[in-house]
Structures are given as C-alpha cells and as structure tokens.
Amino acid sequence: MSDPTSGNRPAISGRQELTNYGDPGFSQFMRRAFAKGMGYTDADMRRPVIGICNSWSELNHCNRCLRDVAEAVKRGVWAAGGWPLEFPTISLGEIFLSPTAMLFRNLMAMDAEEMTRAQPVDGVVFLANCDKTTPAYLMAAASADLPAMVVTGGPMLNGRWRGQDLGACTDCRRYWTEYRAGTISDGDLGELEQALFRSAGHCMVMGTASTMASITEALGMTMPGGAAIPAADSARIRFAEEAGRRMVALVEEDLRPSRIMTPGAVDNAIRVLMAIGGSTNAVVHLLAIAGRLGIELPLERFDDLSRETPQVASMRPAGKFQMQELFEAGGIPAVMRELLPLLDGGAMTVTGKTVAENLAATPPSLRPEVVSPLAEPFAPEGGLAILRGNLAPRGAVIKHAAATPALLQHRGRAVVFTSLEDMARRVNDPDLDVRPEDVLVLQGAGPVGGPGMPESGMIPIPRKLLEQGVRDMVRVSDARMSGTAYGTVVLHVAPEAAVGGPLALVRDGDEIALDLANRRIDLLVDDAELARRQAAWTPPPVPAASRRGWGWLHATRVLQADQGCDLDFLRADWQG
Ligand code: FES
Numbered sequence: 196m197s198d199p200t201s202g203n204r205p206a207i208s209g210r211q212e213l214t215n216y217g218d219p220g221f222s223q224f225m226r227r228a229f230a231k232g233m234g235y236t237d238a239d240m241r242r243p244v245i246g247i248c249n250s251w252s253e254l255n256h257c258n259r260c261l262r263d264v265a266e267a268v269k270r271g272v273w274a275a276g277g278w279p280l281e282f283p284t285i286s287l288g289e290i291f292l293s294p295t296a297m298l299f300r301n302l303m304a305m306d307a308e309e310m311t312r313a314q315p316v317d318g319v320v321f322l323a324n325c326d327k328t329t330p331a332y333l334m335a336a337a338s339a340d341l342p343a344m345v346v347t348g349g350p351m352l353n354g355r356w357r358g359q360d361l362g363a364c365t366d367c368r369r370y371w372t373e374y375r376a377g378t379i380s381d382g383d384l385g386e387l388e389q390a391l392f393r394s395a396g397h398c399m400v401m402g403t404a405s406t407m408a409s410i411t412e413a414l415g416m417t418m419p420g421g422a423a424i425p426a427a428d429s430a431r432i433r434f435a436e437e438a439g440r441r442m443v444a445l446v447e448e449d450l451r452p453s454r455i456m457t458p459g460a461v462d463n464a465i466r467v468l469m470a471i472g473g474s475t476n477a478v479v480h481l482l483a484i485a486g487r488l489g490i491e492l493p494l495e496r497f498d499d500l501s502r503e504t505p506q507v508a509s510m511r512p513a514g515k516f517q518m519q520e521l522f523e524a525g526g527i528p529a530v531m532r533e534l535l536p537l538l539d540g541g542a543m544t545v546t547g548k549t550v551a552e553n554l555a556a557t558p559p560s561l562r563p564e565v566v567s568p569l570a571e572p573f574a575p576e577g578g579l580a581i582l583r584g585n586l587a588p589r590g591a592v593i594k595h596a597a598a599t600p601a602l603l604q605h606r607g608r609a610v611v612f613t614s615l616e617d618m619a620r621r622v623n624d625p626d627l628d629v630r631p632e633d634v635l636v637l638q639g640a641g642p643v644g645g646p647g648m649p650e651s652g653m654i655p656i657p658r659k660l661l662e663q664g665v666r667d668m669v670r671v672s673d674a675r676m677s678g679t680a681y682g683t684v685v686l687h688v689a690p691e692a693a694v695g696g697p698l699a700l701v702r703d704g705d706e707i708a709l710d711l712a713n714r715r716i717d718l719l720v721d722d723a724e725l726a727r728r729q730a731a732w733t734p735p736p737v738p739a740a741s742r743r744g745w746g747w748l749h750a751t752r753v754l755q756a757d758q759g760c761d762l763d764f765l766r767a768d769w770q771g
Contacts, residue, residue, distance in 0.1 A: 196241060198223040205240035208315035226315065235278070242278035243446045245439070246316035248307055248335075249281055250328045255288030257325035257404060260348040260395035260426045267432045268320050268346060271439020277446070279439065282310060287327040289650075289677075294740060297675065298647025300327040300334075300483075301753075301762050302745055307335035311343075318342035318446040320438060324349070324397045324426075326678070329407035330480035333416060336452045337487035338765065342445045343452055344545040345417045346438045347408040349426035350518035351396035356387060362400035363391050364679040365512045368653070376661040396426030399517045401510035402678035406473035407480060412527040413467035414484075415455045415544030419553045423518050423526035441545065448547055458490050459539030463550065465497055467527065469504040469577025470534055472513030472596045474678025475686055478579065479648075483759030489767030494590040494757050498581040498714065505572030506596065507533045509565060512681040513578050513596035516565045524562035532557045533569040582685060584717040585725070586671070586697050586707065589689035589757045591716055593709075597681035599667040603711040605683075606719070607634040607669060611703050614639040614735070615651055623658040631660055634669045634707040638698055639735060641673035641691025642753045642760045646741050652676035652686040669709050671716065673698055673756070685709065685716055687756035693735055694755075700728040 198206035200220030207230060213222035230240060247268055251261040265281055272279035284306045287296040311319050319339075321332035324347050336343040354361030370387050373379045397404035408422035418438050424431045461481065468477050478497055485492035508530050509515045521527075531538065532554050540551030560566035567573055578596025595603055610629045612618035618637055621627055629635075635654045642648045652674035656665055670684045673691035690696030697718060701707070706719040718725070741750035752762040763769060 205237050207240050208244045209317050210315060212313070212315070239278050242276055243317040243443060244315055245272045245277040245279045245442050245446065246311065246314060246319040247279050247281040247322065248311065248319050248332065249283055249322045250286040250324070251283070251322070252286035252288065254291050255286040255325055256290065256392070257288060257397040258286050258323070258328060258348060261322045261324065263432060264322055264346060264348055264435045267435035268322070268439035268442070271436040272443055275440040275443035277443035280316065282314065284310065287325060287331070289326050295645060295647045295649035296325070296327045297649065297760070298645070298740070298746070298749060300331050301749065301765065303328065303331035304334040304338070305765070307332055308338045311335060311339040311341060316341070318442055320442050321345045323347055324404060326403035326407065326476065329404065329411055330484065333411060333414070333484050334487050334761070336416065337456055337484055340451050340453050342450055343416070344438060344442060344445065345411045346435055347411065347417065347421060349396050349424050349428070349431045350399040350405055351392060352394040352425050352427055353399060353517050353519050354391045354393050356390040360517065361387070361391050362511050362517050362679070363398040364402065364677060365400045365681065367391060368680055372656070372661065372666070375655070375658060394425070394427040398679055399519060400512055400679050401471055401473055403474040403476040405518050406468065406471065406477045406678055409467055409471055409473065409527050410464045410477055410481065413464040413531065414460045415542055415550065416452065418546060419528050420526045423522040425519055425522060428522070444547065445545055450543070450545070450547060453488065455543050455545060456484065456488055457542060460542040461485055461490055461492060462500065463538045463542055465500045466504045466534055466537055467530060469501045469579065470506055470530055471508040471510050472506050472578040475579060475592045475594050476675055476678055478592050479675065479687065479756055479759050481759070482757070483761040486759050486761050486766040494581045497579060501577035501579050504534070504537060504577045505569060506574040506577055507567050507569060507572050509567070509573045512679060513594070514573060520562060520565045524560045524565040525558065528554060528557040529560040529566045532559065533566065536569065580711060580714055582714050582716040584715040586701070586716045586718045587688045588697065589755060591688045592686050593684065593711065595711055598683040602667060602669050602683040603709065605634075605669050606706055606708045607632050609634050609636050609701050609703060609705045609707050611636045611638065611701050612654070615649070618654065622655050625659055627657055627659070629657050629660065631663070631665045631668060634671060634709070636698070636701050636707070637670070637672035637674060638692035638701070641693055642755060643741070643750050644673065644691055644693025644735065646738050646746060646750055648673070648675050648756065648760060650675050650677045650680070652684050653680040653682055669707070671698070671707060689755040689757045691755060695729070695732055695734065697725070699732055700725055
C-alpha cells in the first residue's frame, strides 16, 4: 500500500486511522521511521499488517505455551505475504487471579478491542487458552469487527497417577473432597500435585477452556480441528502456521467477524455446547458475545436447543474422556460432522468456506466410544437446562448431565450462607445444622456481589456429611462453577442477591423445590411473607474490590447473568 501524502512511500496498514498530529503525511512519515527503527523495510511495510494479539503470561499457566504458537503464526503470515506484528494484552489465569478471573474478562475484552482499533493492523490473530481469555477475545473481535481469527494454545495431555488418567480440574476437586473426607493422605495429595499437570496447555477435561475452544470452532472463528490438538503435540504448531497463512487471505477477502458470527453460527455453537456436555460458563460467555453482535439470544434458546441436540461426545465431567481422546477421535470436526443435520451448514467460517463445505471431507469418528454416531448418542439430549421460578425470575442454569439423577426432583430445607466469607467460616462447623436432604444456598456471589461472579457455586459439602459418605446435595447460588466441576448445582440465579433478587430473601429452614422436569426452581414461602422480607431488605456493604478503579466501573455497569455479565455500554444496543 502507498501513502498518498508522500509520493510512492509505503503506508503502514490499509486502514487510515493515524496518530493525530494534525498532519497525516507527518504521521505516516513517523510511522515509517519508527518501523525502520525496528529493522523493517519498505517491502515489509507494503504488506498487510497482521496483528498477533497474545495473552502469553508467566502468571497464566495455561497461556505459557503461546510464545511458540505466536512464532508459528508469524511464519505463516510471512509466508503468505503479510507482515506479522505481535502485541500483548492482559492475560487471565484462573488459578492465580483474585478474587476471580471473571471479574476481568470484560477488561481484557476492552483492552483487546481498543488496541485492535487503535493500532495500524489490517486483521488480528488472537492467541488465547485459559477459560476467560477465549471469550474475552471473541467479544473483542465481535466489537472491533476487523478480519480476525482465534488460535488457542490447546489442552494439556492427560495426567497420570497410579495407572489411571487424571483430568484437571475434575480430579483436583474429586481428590480434594476425598482428602477432606479423610480417605486419602497428605502423601497422596503430594503425589497428585506432581501428577495432575503433565504438560503445557489448558485443563484437559471438557471444562470452560475446552468448551470455549470448541465453541470458537463451532462459531467458525478458528480453523477446523483447532480446539482439540494437545498443546504438546507438534500438530498444534503446524496448525498455528496454517492459521497465519490463512489470516492473510482473510484480510484480502475482508471477511469480518460480523459475517461469521451470525445467529446461525451462534445456534451452531449452542448445539456443539450441548453435544459435548460443555461448561455452564459457556452460557454466560455466549450471551455476552451475542450482545456484542446485536444478536437476540434469550436464555430459553439454550434450553430449546439442549432438548433437541443429542450428546454425541462423552467428555468429563459429564462423560468418560478428555481432550486427548477427543483429538484422537477427530476433534470437533468429528462432532460437527455428526451434528450436521441439525446445524446451519451455510454459516461462513474463517476458512472462507461454509460449515458444510469444511465438513465435506471430514471422516467419521475414529473412536466411536468418544464421539458417537448421531443415531447412537450417549444421551438423547444436551446436558444443560434453564430453570425459572420465583427464586430465579430471570433464570438459572443447571448442568444436569453432571448431577445426581435422584436429586433432580427434590424438595429440601434451605441452609443459607449469606456470603463467601460466611460459607468459608461455617461450612465445616461440626455444629452446623445440616442434613443430607437439605439444600445449600449461597448468597452474594453474583456479578456485583462476588464481585465478578466467582466459581464458588459448587458449595463444599459440609465436612460432617462428607464423613457420613455424602458426596452430592442440591446447591443453589448466584455464582458460577468451573466447567470442570460437577454435582446437583443450580447456578447463575438472576437477579442476584446483592441487587435484591429473591435469592436474597431465603432464610434458614425455608423449603426450596428443584423440579428439572418442569424447569423450575422455587422458594416455597408465601407471597405475603416474601413481600415483607423484600420491604425489609437492604443492600449489603460494597465489597472493598468494588470501591475504586476497574472494580468500581465493573460493579456499577455490569449486567446480570442472563445478559452475559457484560458491561452495559459495550453491547451493540448501547445508546451512548
Ligand atoms: Fe486455565 Fe483450567 S486453569 S483452563
């Protein structure tokens, strides 16, 4: 590309946005001079600029593999005639962030969107891996709407311990529960610490990171097959190089996310979510992505498509296998090949071809015990359901595929924890008045109250019940739970307790009814009493993390779970 203000000198990037000195020619001159200062030539500058947006961080275990991925993408970009320029954003590692990575998903999305817009790039490859990094980048791609694709770093290899496969973090939770129950020792726990995380990559069960990588593929925003390749497999690097090559063509075709992430593509993503028994967190993230795109997505769409979509992949925690086996079975293309009669096969993808065209040469599953034929599914419908009732007038989510079937129609006495701190203080108290048939309730863990809606919805079973052999109870909260977690857990109750939702009105001893068959969650207290409690309700104190800076902005503008917990002013329908 040439700069019209400077003869035939190159213009960096085909986009016209410039640093504003009030003199466009000077802006281009300065760009060229500084790029020369980095060692680039005029020939480089005539190429389309491909931003490589990298969430690599040493404080994000799952994204540490992204440096190698970035180098491979760059090789592909150079080979195809582009000019790759890598830039960082903040990175969100689930395990190291306080109070929860979700508090910062929207901040990462804003960072990536703004830097994509402000810098002279013609298109962007977003490098993501851990749970929140993938949806944050999809949200950024949707809002910036420049040609873009996502390349994930891939899952870890299976952990191994005493002859069995381990999965992070389903087995982290399972063995921690056994440790609390006294059935495994300190020494066992030490061995598990060494065995769970065998390689680079994200958690290898169908937790949120695996689910979001799979959904990215179903949305058409990454190249086919990209979700399941293990981080440690050389195929991951070859895939990344191929993505870099394709990205240059994506820019030449001006194929933007708004043409790829259509309502049909969002439905495809929901169907794949159901077919793989994916994470409840995907509901929140897809609602946020749809909100960025201006796509109407009522919560009931998840329930409707769940009822119509057989579960064809047997993935932990809802099934038996992990991402390594899914890769061997043929990855998400094998899943989508089976689902094709239910999918929008005409949806466009980053390959420049439709979903149906991409799948035309895909062979059947190579491991039918992992990915089954559509006619012989592992379950006749998807694993998630949307509940409503007087306890959740704006909805709640349950992953019934990972629950105890006998608890899915249940009435029990509420045992209420008013905050995360209250729960931590009392849940193991030997004097806690709790029985196996009770319903554990956690208030104050929603988007505002948490703050950031932490993954604390899998409320720990009280120790005295654990010691009696109890491993599951009905639990209800406005929190999320990790996609690697399991149990009869009702999540995302909206509106949340901290803004005065009915969850705030539950008291110890109230009766709660979970009725999965009728998609209901109800507090069996009469309306007059609830009205009295509502009138007496006062908001809880503002958490320290929400009193200034990002925390304050988040707390004052975050939407409820039924709208994806995005900030109101980032949605497509925002009237600024
Ligand atoms: Fe990153 Fe599990 S901690 S995916």
